[in-house]
Amino acid sequence: MEYGIETRCCHGVTEIVKEHSFGAVSVPIYQTATFAHRGIGESTGHDYTRVSNPTRDELEQTISSLEGALDTVACATGMAAISLVLELFDTGDHLICSEDLYGGSVRVFSAVGERRGLKFTYVNTADAALVEKNIGPDTKALYIETPSNPTMQITDIRAMKALADKYHLLLIVDNTFLSPYFQRPMELGAHIVLHSGTKFLAGHNDTLAGFVCTATEELKERIRYLYKTVGNCLSPFDSYLTLRGIKTLAVRMERQQENAMQIAEWLKKQDKIKQVYYIGLPDHPGYEVNKSQTDGFGSMISFTTDTEETARRILERVNLIVFAESLGGVESLITYPMLQTHSDVPVEVRERLGITECFLRLSVGIEKAEDLIADLRQALE
Template sequence: MCAEKLLKFETTAVHGSKGFDPLTGAISFPIYQTATFKHGGLNESTGYDYSRLQNPTREEVENTVAKLEGAKFGAGFSTGVAAVTAVLSLFKPGDHILVSDDLYGGTFRLFRDIYGPYGIEHDFIDTADLNDVINNIKENTKAIFIETPSNPMMKVVDINGVVKLSKEKNLIVIVDNTFLTPYFQKPLNLGAHIVVHSGTKFLGGHNDTLAGFVVTNEEWINERIRFYEKSTGATLAPFDSWLILRGIKTLHIRMEKSQENAIKVAEFLKKHPKIKEVFYVGLPEHKGYEISKKQATGFGSMISFKVKNQEDVAKILKNVKVINFAESLGGVETLITYPQTQTHAEIPAEIKKRLGVTEDLLRLSIGIENISDLIEDLESALGC
C-alpha cells in the first residue's frame, strides 16, 4: 500500500484538511448552519452533538489551520482576542508572564485590565532583546508571549533564542503569528508551544469576518483550550468558519502579491523627502532583517512610517483615495491606520513614547492592488 504523500503548503491551503465533504462530495466544504444534531438513540452520536462543542465546518477550518502550522491541534474562536483570552486561561493567580512591549493594543488591554486584576502578573518587555528577557524572568514566570513582527513598530523577535531560554526555565512560549501567517513563518517548528492568530486578518483576507485560532502540539494544552472553549462559548460560527476556509484557499497567492507590493511601497517611502523613517522587515537595514531571514520565508506586508512634519498625518489620512483609512489589516485592500488614536489608543502615553508609537507614526497594511495605483495615491496624498 502506497504511503500518503505529504502535500505542499499551497495544495493544503486550496484543498483544506479533508479535501472535500465526505458526506456529499462537495468541493466547497458545506456550511453546517445548525445549533444541534440528531441522535440515533441512547448513547448514539454522529460525533457532533451541539455546535458550541463542535461543528463540522468549524472542525474543518480548525484542522486546516493546524495542518498549515504543522500542528496536531487547532481551535477556532469568534475573534483573535477571544483566542488570546483562551490561552491566558491556562494560567492562575500568582503566575507571571513576560509579554512583548510592542504589541496589539487589544492584547495589552487583556493583560493589564482583564487578567491583571485577577492576579496574573505580567511585565511588558523588549522581547527582541534576549538580555531583557533573561533579566525579567522571575521564580513565578510561567510563559513568554511574543508578537513577531510586532505591532506597530515591526520588531523581530528571535524565536529560537526565546525558546532556548524557555527550556532552561521550563516556560511556555506563545507566539502571535498573525502578521506572517504559517505561509511565511511556523513558530511551532522553531520550538514554540502555542501559536495564536487573529484569523480576521490574513487568513480570512477579505475584511469580511472575525475569527481567532489557537494551535499547538501539546495535548494537555489542547484539552485545556477545548474545555475553556466549550465552557465560555466564544466559538467560531459555521458561516465565519466557511469564510476563513475560502480565504485560506488563496492565502499563499495573496501573501506573495501583498509582499511584492510592500517592498516597493517601502522603497518609495524611504526615498520620499517628507518621510522621516520607515519600519519594514524586508528592508536590509531593518534591525531584524537577518533574524527574519533565518526564521521566516518572507517579510510580510506590514509597514509603519513616520512623517517629518506631524501636520502631514491628517493630510495623508484625508487625501488617500485608493488606500482606505480604516482599522484592521491583512485584507486584499490596502489600509492605512493611525495607531496613536486607533489600535494603540489605550496604551499609556509613556509606553507609546518609549516604543516610538508617536503622533507622527502611520501604519500600512499593503493589499494586492496595482502597485502603480498605490504609489501614485501615496504620492498624491503626501503632496497635497
C-alpha cells in the same frame, strides 16, 4: 503524500473533501446549533455546535496542517483567542511580553488579566538577555509578537525557545502578521500560536475569527476543555468564510509582499518620510534574524512623517488606500495607531516606542503597486 503549503491552503486536509455530502468541493455550511442522537449513548461525532461543528472542524484541521500544530480551536475573534489562552493561568502567575504589542492585547491583559491577579512585564524581547533578567519564580510564559505591531520589532523565536526550555515556561507566539505561509513558530519550538484570523488568513475584511494552535497533548486537552466551557467558538458561516479566504492565502501573501517591497523602497526616498519600518529592507535591525526563521517579509509597513500635519494630511487625502483599522485584507488600509489600535497603551510607552502623532501603519493589499504609490504621492503633496 506530503503536500506543499500552497496546496494545503487551496485544498485543506485533502482527504476531508472526499467526505463532503454529495461530493461538494467547497465545505458545506452546517448551520445548526445541535445534532440528533441516533440512540442513547450514540453520537454522530457532533452533539452541540459550541463544542464542535463539521464546518469548523475542517477549518481547525486546515489551520493545524498549515501551522504544524497538534490541534487548533477557532474562536469568534482574535481577542477571544487571547482571552482563552489567559484562562490557562492562575492568580500570581507572571508573563513576560513583547513591549511592542498589539494594543488590544495590552488592554485585555490589563483589564482582564490583572484583575484576575496575573502579572505582566513588557520588555524588548529582541534582547534575550533582558528577557532572561526578568524571569522570576512566578514566571509561567513568554508571550511574543514577531514582527511586532506596529513597530515591526523582530524576536528570535529560537532564543525564546531556549529560555522557555531552561526555565520550564510556555512559549506563546502571535503569528498574525506573517501567517503560517511565511512563518511557522511551532517548527521553532512554540507551544501555542495565536492568530487574529480576521487578518491575513480570512483576507477579505469581511469576517472576524481567531485561532489558538497547540503543540502538545496536554495543552490540547486543556484548551479544548476551556473552549467548550467558555463558549467563544466561531460560527459555521464565519468558519466557511475563513476557509474560503485561506484558499488564496498563498497568492495573496506573495502579491502583497511584492507590493510592500516596492512601496517601502519608494517611501524611503520621500523627503517627508523620516523612517520606514519594513522587515524586508536589509537595513531593518531584525532583518537577518527574520530571514533565519521565516520564508518572507509580509506586507505590513509602518512609517514616520516629518510632522503631525503631514501624517494627518495623508490620512485625510488618500483615495484608493482606505483609512480604517485592521489589516491583512486584499484592500490596502492605513491606520493611525496612537488613536486607533494603540490608544490603550500608556502614552509614555507609546512615545518611547515611537508610536507618536507622526506614526502611521500601512497594510498593503493586492492592488497594482504603482496605483498605491500614486495615491500616497498625491496625499503627500
